[in-house]
Amino acid sequence: MPRLPATLAVLLIAVSLVGCADNSRWTFSPDGGRAPAPPQTPPQTPVGPVAGQASSPSAPDDVLGELTFTAFDLGFEEAAAEVEPGRYAVRLVNNGVILHDVTFADGTTIVAEGGQAAGGEVVIPAGGTDFICSIPGHAAAGMKGRVTTAGTAASSPAPAASNAAIIEPDPDAPAYDLRDPAAPTLADGTAHDIELYIVEQQMTVAPGFVQTVFAYGLTPEAATVPGPTLRVKVGDTLRVTFKNPATNVMPHSLDFHASMVAWNDEMRDINPGEELVYEFTATYAGVYMYHCGTAGALSHIMNGMYGMVIVEPEGGLAPVDREFFLVQSEWYLGPQGELGNYDKATAGAPDPEFVTFNGIAAQYKDNPVQVEVGQRIRIFVLDAGPNVDSSFHVVGTIFDEVIKEGVALRRGNEGNWGSQAVDLSPAQGAIVEFSLAEDGLYPFVTHAFNYPDNGAIGLFQAGDGDPAN
Secondary structure, three states, rough: OOOOOOOOEEEOOOOOOOOOOOOOOOOOOOOOOOOOOOOOOOOOOOOOOOOOOOOOOOOOEEEEEEEEEEEEOOOOOOOEEEEOOEEEEEEEEOOOOOOOEEOOOOOOOEEEEOOOEEEEEEEEEEEEEEOOOOOOOOOOOOOEEEEOOOOOOOOOOOOOOOOOOOOOOOEEEEEOOOOOOOOOOOOOOOOOEEEEEEEEEEEOOOOOOOEEEEEEEEHHOEEEEOOEEEEEEEEOEEEEEEOOOOOOOOEEOOEEOOOOOOOOOOOOOOOOOEEEEEEEEEEOOOEEEEOOOOHHHHHHOOOOOEEEEEOOOOOOOOOOOOOEEEEEEOOOOOOOOOOOOHHHOOOOOOOOOEEEEEEEEOHHHHHOOOEEOOOOOEEEEEEOOOOOOOEEEEOOOOEEEEEOOOOOOOOOOOOOOOEOEEEEEEEEEEEEEEEEOOOOEEEEEEEOOOHHHOOOOOEEEEOOOOOOO
């Protein structure tokens, strides 16, 4: 590659998508965990060279030129350059719609909102330096690269993370919070004002395993994965004030599949400290997903940003004895206490460590759901994914009423047809109804049987659970 003169005033570098070959130079983990909150204004104070690396041959205050990094969602424009070691002015141009930064291996960070630019300075050491966007999930999605210096070669891409990497359980991890699977009752009235928060927090997703998650809640203190289940009827209006607290790091958004609104209206991103009002009328009945749609949506959904909305038909649903909600989803584990592993989630053949109902592996196997023989039971089922299909099945009974994505199998139909399982792709929902014939234990699973052992299993306990009584 030709060497660019040090006197060049403007140097376009956006990154060739090469990985960081030596992460030991980083003073924090570039891909995992909760990144420190980006500064509200770009740093302008000159930053010295990384400890242990060669100092710049130039005088400390000499600025040899300007480096321009152009970001989009989710990447830096492909280019490569070689510069002399020394101090450079840095300009970050963010052509994306969400927040991005350029963070160098010595910790220097320059932040720009979507559609804006920001500046600062950095010292490029004699050995060159790696850089990333430090917003969680962005480097894993490809926002990383390297500035090389005269006489050094570009580093080779880092090997991809192994999908077989084992995350060891932590015996000191907090116990999980059991999620009550009882479905909420229908909300009163026809207009509903709702405050919905997104909270970046830690959660035990299976015994011994803690992850940083993005959780929705009606209050910040009640944020959960999945988010709260909302229940309305056709014709109702929902006015949702979506809040991204200033204590968060990431921009987030909200996409109600039950709504009919433009993507670039209510579904737009909001940064920490911002809020928006998402208003829509529930026009069609069904079991719908809501989730984050911010660029890199897979990263947001795989880390917990999903929930269920039940929209009843205008005349309502017939009364039953018990109602439950079950949301199937996956966890692709990152290191203990950090965000999930994006490389695992983007693999062509999904291989999650856990597949769960209502966010926690096997929680209803450990804590069976109590029902009674002969009770009419209704379950609202949603496959939130992000990647794996569901074949929802309750062992020992037959669904005599099913509504899947608006297609209905009715109880007492001519021929007395029933259903053994309901197939759902990610973002599809269904309502199933059944009763249990005798005391005993009735497992509910996805009948894709590579996943019950990974947590996609629970139990209904009818009566005392003993069929011999």
